[in-house]
Amino acid sequence: xKITEFMWPYYYSLxxxxxxxxxxxxxxxxxxxxxWLTGVNIPSSIIGMLLLTASLKAGxxxxxxVERLSNFLVHNLGFFFVPAGVGLMNCLGIISGQLLPIVxxxxxxxxxxxxxxxxxxxxxxxRLARRQQLQSQTEL
Amino acid sequence: xEFLTDKFFLIAVTFVFYIGAQILQRRTxxxxxxxxxxxxxxxxCFLMLLDIDYDTxxxxxxxxxxxxKPAVVALGxxxxxxxxxxxxxxxxxxxxxxxxxxxxxVSVVVIAQLLGASHEVIMSLAPKAVTxxxxxxxxxxxxxxxxxxxxVVVCTGIFGGMAGFRIIRLSRIKSPIAQGLSMGTAAHAVxxxxxxxxxxxxxxxxxxxxxxxxxxxxxxxxxxxHLIGAY
Numbered sequence: 001x002k003i004t005e006f007m008w009p010y011y012y013s014l015x016x017x018x019x020x021x022x023x024x025x026x027x028x029x030x031x032x033x034x035x036w037l038t039g040v041n042i043p044s045s046i047i048g049m050l051l052l053t054a055s056l057k058a059g060x061x062x063x064x065x066v067e068r069l070s071n072f073l074v075h076n077l078g079f080f081f082v083p084a085g086v087g088l089m090n091c092l093g094i095i096s097g098q099l100l101p102i103v104x105x106x107x108x109x110x111x112x113x114x115x116x117x118x119x120x121x122x123x124x125x126x127r128l129a130r131r132q133q134l135q136s137q138t139e140l
Numbered sequence: 141x142e143f144l145t146d147k148f149f150l151i152a153v154t155f156v157f158y159i160g161a162q163i164l165q166r167r168t169x170x171x172x173x174x175x176x177x178x179x180x181x182x183x184x185c186f187l188m189l190l191d192i193d194y195d196t197x198x199x200x201x202x203x204x205x206x207x208x209k210p211a212v213v214a215l216g217x218x219x220x221x222x223x224x225x226x227x228x229x230x231x232x233x234x235x236x237x238x239x240x241x242x243x244x245x246v247s248v249v250v251i252a253q254l255l256g257a258s259h260e261v262i263m264s265l266a267p268k269a270v271t272x273x274x275x276x277x278x279x280x281x282x283x284x285x286x287x288x289x290x291x292v293v294v295c296t297g298i299f300g301g302m303a304g305f306r307i308i309r310l311s312r313i314k315s316p317i318a319q320g321l322s323m324g325t326a327a328h329a330v331x332x333x334x335x336x337x338x339x340x341x342x343x344x345x346x347x348x349x350x351x352x353x354x355x356x357x358x359x360x361x362x363x364x365x366h367l368i369g370a371y
Contacts, residue, residue, distance in 0.1 A: 024210050031213070041281070041358050043273040045212035046351060052216030057223060070214035073207065074343070077333040078176045078301070079158055080208045083201030084272055085180035085294035087287050089187065090194045094261065094288060101255035105265050106296045109248035111307050113269055113326040114300075117240030117349070118313030121321055124232035 020069035023061060027052045144190055150200035157182045176330065177298045212271065212329065215347040218336075222344035225317070233321070237352040240325045244269045245357070245364050264288040267361050268296045270354040271328040278361045293328065300327020301334035317345050324349025 031048030034040070055061045088095070095102060143149060161178035187197055198205075219226075226233065245266050252262045264284030267275040272293050279289035304323050313319055323331040324346035332350055336343030 021210075024213050027216070028209055028213050041277060042355060043209075043212075043271070043277065043358075045209040045273060046271075046354055048209075048213040049216040049219065049351065052213055053220045053223070056216065056220040063217060063220070066214070066217055070217040073211040073214040074218065074336060075333070077211050077329045077336075080204055080211055081176060081272070081294050081297065081330060082154055082158060082179055082183070083198060083204050084208075084290045085176065085298075086183050086187070086197060086201065087194060088180065088291040088295075089184045091285065091288045091291055094285070095291075098257050098261050101252045101257035102261065102265065102292065104255055105248045105252040105257070106268055106292055107299060108251045109244050110269070110296055110300050110303075110326045112247040113240050113244040114304060114307045114313075114322040115311040116243040117236050117325045118308060118311060118318040118322040120239045121232050121236035121318040122313060122315055124235050125229065125315070125318075128231065 017069060020066055023066055024048075024052075024069060024073075027055075145192060145196050145199075147200035147203070150192075150197050151203055153186065154179070154183060154201065154204060157186070171302055174298050174302050176294070176301075180294070208272065208329075215329075215332070215350070218340055218344040219347050219351070222341065222348070226348060229317070233348070233352070236318070236321065237325060237349065237356060240322070240349075241269075241353050241356040241360060242364060244326070244353075245361055246368060249365065249368060259283075260285055261288070263365070265292055266365055267357050268292045269326055269328065270357045271350060274354045274358050278358060282362055282365055294330070297327045297330025300331040304331055304334060305338075316342060320345030321349040324351075325353045328354070 027048040028044060029048075030051055031044035031046070034047050035042070035044045052061070052066070056063060157179040158175055161173070161175035161182065164178065165173045165175055183197075187194070248265050248268060249262055252265055257265070260283060262284075263282045264279050264286075266282065266284065267278035267289065269275075270278075270293070272290055275289050275293045276286040278284075280286045300323065304327055305319070308319050308322060313322060320335050320342035323335040323342070326349075327334070328350050332343055332346040335346035
């Protein structure tokens with residue numbers, strides 16, 4: 001069948017989901033390759049994510065090339081965790097034996113991380129802002 | 141009964157339970173009825189009732205697991221959109237992430253030790269704040285049980301996603317940047333999806349928190365655990 005002019009835009013459109021999926025998977029594959037090459041202890045997906053950000057910054061990839069699929073994946077992240085969570089049924093023995101320490105440590109440290117992280121961030125920002133203010137005052 | 145172990149059937153079951161849990165939460169409006177939590181619980185009950193083991197379920201579940209990695213790569217887009225802000229506050233970001241990472245690992249070890257958890261459980265809990273692939277790597281590197289780590293990571297994420305913004309309000313963290321960042325640091329991708337529901341800006345800083353804490357934990361966790369004498 002002859003590809004009519006009408007169909008061209010679809011085949012070569014970067015809005016095409018196949019193209020978007022191809023781009024994301026290529027970044028993931030690049031991440032896998034780097035892990036294989038260097039043997040670093042960082043997951044390929046994190047490397048792929050940083051490569052994607054760098055390529056967007058460099059303008060090699062435009063946001064619209066990955067936007068549709070990215071939005072879908074990012075907004076449904078929670079769902080992809082369900083099978084890993086079902087893995088709980090394999091450790092029910094250990095968990096029921098040490099339920100209190102596991103729950104208390106997880107909940108307690110989550111609260112601590114949020115408080116420490118947020119407070120330190122706000123504190124450093126305030127200090128930097130004050131220092132900049134002092135500097136601009138002395139310059140005057 | 142052969143049909144019950146068919147992987148497409150099990151994938152469909154996962155979707156149906158998740159959609160059902162979403163509808164349940166939307167109808168009732170109760171935060172505690174988190175769709176991830178409810179569907180995990182429902183699927184476990186379902187599998188136990190029908191006497192299907194996890195490995196059989198995972199033949200189908202692996203196809204859903206598969207999307208986790210591309211989804212983490214996709215977080216590069218919101219991250220890119222916040223690059224100008226990130227560059228402006230590089231120092232506060234790095235310092236707070238470092239403190240968050242250390243505080244997280246130390247606190248989880250101390251609490252678990254005080255309450256008498258066994259050594260391998262403590263090691264499984266240590267990397268629980270970061271995303272599953274990193275956490276499982278770290279866990280097996282320091283002598284934990286990777287599958288326990290995966291389960292705890294998901295539960296921590298669900299807890300962080302549900303209670304995170306309440307904890308943020310209680311600890312009086314005002315700036316939206318710090319709020320988003322804390323969500324990702326404490327509750328990885330599940331926290332990020334909760335932050336994403338507020339706005340893309342929260343989500344982007346949350347994914348930054350997830351990334352930085354993931355990197356720091358992968359690099360520092362064995363060292364920190366060694367330093368506090370747990371490993």
